[in-house]
Amino acid sequence: MYHEKDVARGVEGTFMWLMEEVGELSSALRGDDRANLAEEFADVIAWLTTIANVAEIDLNAALVAKYGGGCPGCGKLVCECPDSEKP
Numbered sequence: 001m002y003h004e005k006d007v008a009r010g011v012e013g014t015f016m017w018l019m020e021e022v023g024e025l026s027s028a029l030r031g032d033d034r035a036n037l038a039e040e041f042a043d044v045i046a047w048l049t050t051i052a053n054v055a056e057i058d059l060n061a062a063l064v065a066k067y068g069g070g071c072p073g074c075g076k077l078v079c080e081c082p083d084s085e086k087p
Helices: 003-029 034-054 059-067
Strands: none
């Protein structure tokens, strides 16, 4: 929808917009407005996807490669990694 603008802004400029949206999500998480919270989650996903597009990364393929077989740590679909480890 905004590809030409996004490419012109570049990864760095687009990343700054993502950070602004993450801040708005942080504020929404502290509130009780579910509609606003849903909008902020959508904005964060949209800006993250935009950065991937500008960087020419297939985000779907990256997600499948890393998480398609389960947890990258233990390999299970329901993570069994110790709490001291990511995730």
